[in-house]
Amino acid sequence: MPWQQPPHTPMVAATREQAAEFATHALEVLDRSGADGQAIFGEELNRAIDALRRWPAIGVRCASPRCNHGMAWVAIDEGSARAVSANRRRPPKGRQHGGIYDLLDITPGGGLGRAQEGWVEDANANKGSVRPTGERPGITSGYNERRTHTCQRCGRTSTHTNETLLRRILEAIRDCDDVIRL
């Protein structure tokens, strides 16, 4: 009898080819549903990205070709269609679970005791390259979605909504790329 995942763990894409197929489908759903404000809870979109939530965190690098500085990391949230950012990535030994569990913050005291996600705590402490930029009127989910990356080497800035950032993540997985450039 083939091995089956226990029901409480999401199905995870096992290979890059499989992940690319899931990502291609998820991008089609994203084009219909959007992923800003309440759309992060959309059922069809969340089903479409389920198998990609534990995909290894994607690197965010500066898009200036002469710079290419590593700015941050990003992964898909466990319970919504949200891109979760981080300024650091866990060392290899701690990365066996993938997704948001690959992410590491600069400010100490991560985990459930925090009022805000780590990247927001980092921004509040004036640390790191990514900070919340505020939401557009009427587009709210209770989470920080819109954010700006600022390259700490060349100063290039790039602002993304959750939807545009999630699209870049899915395109990277579809294209078998480990990095997005903003």
Ligand SMILES: [Zn+2]
């Ligand atoms: Zn740069």
